[in-house]
Amino acid sequence: MNTLRTRSSIYAITLLSFLLLFITACTNEKTLVGSMQGYTLENGSVFSITAAPTTWKLEGSDVVLNAFAYNNQIPGPLLKVKQGTTIFINFTNKIPMNTTIHWHGLRHKNKDDGVPGVTQDFVVSGQGYTYELQFPDSGLYWYHPHVREDIQQEKGLYGAILVESTEKNDAAQEEVLILDDVLIEGTDFSPFSEVTNFALMGRFGNILLINGKTDYTLSVNQCEPLRLYVNNVANVRPFNLSIETQNSQLLEQTLDLSNPILKILLSLLLLNATLLMLRFPNQEHTFS
Numbered sequence: 613m614n615t616l617r618t619r620s621s622i623y624a625i626t627l628l629s630f631l632l633l634f635i636t637a638c639t640n641e642k643t644l645v646g647s648m649q650g651y652t653l654e655n656g657s658v659f660s661i662t663a664a665p666t667t668w669k670l671e672g673s674d675v676v677l678n679a680f681a682y683n684n685q686i687p688g689p690l691l692k693v694k695q696g697t698t699i700f701i702n703f704t705n706k707i708p709m710n711t712t713i714h715w716h717g718l719r720h721k722n723k724d725d726g727v728p729g730v731t732q733d734f735v736v737s738g739q740g741y742t743y744e745l746q747f748p749d750s751g752l753y754w755y756h757p758h759v760r761e762d763i764q765q766e767k768g769l770y771g772a773i774l775v776e777s778t779e780k781n782d783a784a785q786e787e788v789l790i791l792d793d794v795l796i797e798g799t800d801f802s803p804f805s806e807v808t809n810f811a812l813m814g815r816f817g818n819i820l821l822i823n824g825k826t827d828y829t830l831s832v833n834q835c836e837p838l839r840l841y842v843n844n845v846a847n848v849r850p851f852n853l854s855i856e857t858q859n860s861q862l863l864e865q866t867l868d869l870s871n872p873i874l875k876i877l878l879s880l881l882l883l884n885a886t887l888l889m890l891r892f893p894n895q896e897h898t899f900s
C-alpha cells in the first residue's frame with residue numbers, strides 16, 4: 613500500500629498539488645477503496661437520495677459550514693453502475709428551497725434530466741421525485757441541483773456516477789477526484805444573495821477541496837495501473853491541474869499534459885470529467 617497525498621491551498625490559489633509518496637514496494641494487492649462512499653447498484657436497483665441541511669467541518673480549521681448534503685455526505689454517494697443498466701433514484705428534498713437533481717452528461721430520458729421548467733417541475737421542499745436513470749455509455753458522470761446552483765451546489769450538493777464499461781478494464785485501481793472550491797468568510801460560507809449575482813453558476817472560492825477535503829489522502833498500489841477520474845464541480849473556477857510524469861509511465865490519457873496549449877485546454881475541460889491512466893514504477897512522484 614502506498615499513499616497519495618493531495619494538498620489544496622487556501623486563498624484563491626488555482627493550482628492543485630498532488631504528492632505521491634510510495635512507502636512500500638510493488639505488490640499484487642488490488643485496492644479499490646474509494647475516497648468517498650461508493651454504492652454498487654445492479655440493474656433495476658432502487659436507491660434513496662435525500663438532500664438536507666447539515667454542518668460541514670473543514671478539518672484543521674474552525675470553519676463549520678452550514679451546508680447541504682446528499683445523504684449527509686459531501687461529496688454525495690458515489691453511484692457505481694454497469695454500462696447498459698437502469699436504476700431508480702427515490703429522491704427526497706429536505707432543504708428549505710425548491711430543487712431538482714440534474715444528471716450531468718448522462719444520455720437518458722429527457723423527463724428525468726432534472727431541468728425545472730423544461731423537463732420537470734421543481735421538487736418542492738418536503739416532497740420527492742423518482743428518477744429513472746439509464747447508462748448507455750461508460751465513464752464518469754455527476755449529479756447536482758438545477759436550481760440556484762450558486763447556493764445549492766456551493767453548499768455541497770454534488771456527487772459522482774461511475775459507469776463501468778462492458779469492455780475489459782485494465783486498471784488495478786480506479787479513483788474519483790472531485791475538485792471544488794468554497795468561499796469562506798469567518799467560520800461559514802460568505803453570505804449568498806437573494807438573487808443570482810454572479811455570471812456562470814456562482815463565485816470563486818478561497819478554499820480548494822478534493823473530495824470535500826482540504827487535506828485529501830489516498831492509498832494506491834505501486835507499479836499497477838491507476839485510473840483517475842477527475843471532475844470539477846466548482847461553480848466557476850477552472851483548475852490548473854498538471855502532472856509531472858518524471859519516471860512514471862503514462863499508459864493512457866485523454867490529453868498530452870506536456871503540451872502547454874493542451875494544458876490550458878485541460879483546465880477548461882475539467883468542467884467535465886477527465887480520465888487519466890497512470891503507472892508509477894518508482895518511489896516518489898510530485899504532481900503539481
Ligand SMILES: [Cu+2]
Pocket residue numbers: 714716717756
Ligand atoms: Cu451539470
